[in-house]
Amino acid sequence: MQPKTPIIALVDDDKVFQLTTLRTIQAANLTDKILQFENGEEALSFLKQHATESDNLPDYIFLDINMPFVDGWMFLDDFATLKTGLKKNISIYMVSSSIDPRDVNRARGNKNVSEYIIKPVSREKLIELLKRAAA
């Protein structure tokens, strides 16, 4: 069903997360198609721009909550309306340092979020997630 090498999007203003995740993916040789966005706004405009291009749309989005400008929640709100116009079925992992139950429950309550993952994400966990994603 999925293309052989999935496209993964990282939406996070955290440089460290971006870098370490990128390195892990490369080291594990999971995929080389990685999109990096600093905040929700950038990711949303990319999705809008490539809505009909299934070759360019990500299969998986790793989404942070706390970002300047357009945060994770706002991204999800907009994604819900955007979704129907997308040529691809995208899975979203919410990745945040927040252990606040309100954030956890809110993410679980959103039908577009596949899983809520608390930072820091260990390499093993990341590899497991990506392998599942690539399978």
Added chain:
Amino acid sequence: MVPKKRAIKKRPQKKSKSKRSKSAPEKATERQHHIDMALEAARVGIWEWFIKTDKVRWSKIVYEIFGITKKEFKGDLNSYRKMVHPEDRQVIANAIHETTANKKVYFVQHRVIRPDGTIRWLEASGNGIWNKQGEMVKLTGTAQDITERKNAEIHFLESEQSYKTLFNSVEEAIYIQDHDGTFMDVNDGACKMYGYNRSEFIGRSPAFLAAEGKNDFNLVAEKIKMASSGIPQTLEFWAKKKNGEEFLKEVRIAKGFYFGKEMLISTARDITERKKFEEELRESEQRFRTLQQASFGGIGIHDKGKIMDCNQGLIDITGYSRDELIGSDGLRLVAPEWRDHVMEKILSGAEKPYDVEGIRKDGSRFSLEVQAKNIPYQGKMIRVTEFRDITERKLNEAKIMEQNSRLLSITEDLKRKNEQLEEFTQIVSHNLRSPVGNILTLINFFETSEKEDEKAEYLSLLKESGHTTQQTLHQLNEVLKIKQNKKIPRQKLDFERVLHQVKTMLSAKITESSATIESDFSQAPTILYPNIYLESIFLNLLSNSLKYVDPARKAVVVFKTFQSNSNIILEARDNGLGINLERYGHQIFKLHKTFHRHPESRGIGLFMIKNQIEALGGEISVASQVDKGTTIFVNFNKYNLDAAEDTDNSVGR
């Protein structure tokens, strides 16, 4: 009637005897003449009926009774009969038969119908005359007009009948009693009352009608005696019916005449029900009085304001005495400005309680609750009004209201504190956990990396994360200091001066953005506030406005203060880029939130001043439109009753 007739018959005999000295024929004629005259004077007529020849002969008086002349009368029995009232004709036939067959004296009373239609009563009496063979040859006698007497008799009969009817038709029992009390007559009412028939009463003394042991017979005897002496008496008597049922009756005894005799006439009625009702009424009134006296409120019964009765409560509440209250105008118990209102309620018959102000005798006023109800009394509507002194209640109400508002403000305060705590949790969750987590991740990568350039990169990032962590901790510390430092000393500050200082600090940026800064603090020129906070507020607001100027137009920033509900409000309005509040409204005062891709956006300023403002019981809010500008409102003392108290204390210390 028979004796009368004899007298008539005897008189001529006596006369004839006395006149015996004269010559026989002469004397006979003379005698007859005298008799005729006497009879005429007595208005007595003579009549004869010769049976064999059926010849009837009348004297002058008889013709007069019939109202006809000699010529108008045929002189036979049938002609006579025809002039008799049809109903009476049989009476005549019967009388004739009695005389003829049984040799009885002839006597009839019958009506005569005169030709002009008038009716007269005629009384005739006579005797038969028989021959030797024993045949009656003649019937002769006298006739008299007895109309007047007959009418009186009829009248009497009618009147007696009326009396009887009346006697029996009244519902009350009527007894005709002898002077010793013996019953001479009773009416149907009496029979019905006791269940005895009339004959069971008559001739008996009233003792048999008494309920055993319930009457004072000495008193009864006394009353009868008094009544006999002509003074009507009334007494109550426990009576017993024939069936044994007992009841109370009221008897009135008076002296009167009964068919010509002096008698006692008593009337009686059953008053058991009335007595019971009276008793109930008395009890109910008693209850009402007790209730009225027991009530804590004041009760007044009045007719359109005029007090008819009142209880002790009303006396206690108003300070007037009972005598002063009764008969007076109840409206004077109400403060003058409320009187029209109360009168309106009286006239409309309102029944719901309402509050007015009462006024006591000494002129003092009090909170008064009035509730009234119209009740029928002696055929008109009067009003029962209850007065309740609700001063105590009003005070309690005020206390409760006060406590309630205090609780509300405490709740409000707790809510705000809770919100601040949640905010703090968020900061810890996002802003602190994130760099610390990164440090752990980076150390892990650093340790497992074999490339030197990668290691250098991780190390540099580690430093950065350490720095961010420290900065965040520093900011959190600042916020905590603000939150704790509620008792920070306040000074009387001049808005204009603070703005001036801030403008000096930001002079380079002002020049760079070529913004015009206007101000109007005339409505609230000063405030009691910590200097560093107010400076921080102005600095942040102005630098934000300068940061986000819209290059399309000349920047204008306006600062203004005013009073609203004893709160001082600062309004900072710019015509800059504006913020899409619908999208970013929830983040605007949060830490590290920025809404513009602007190099200087760090998202600290608004977060910090929000904490400062809230710590001192204020509130900050925003209104903005994209491409139009932003206005920030700072209400310095929205919740700051406590803060104001604290200020006083801190000054005192």
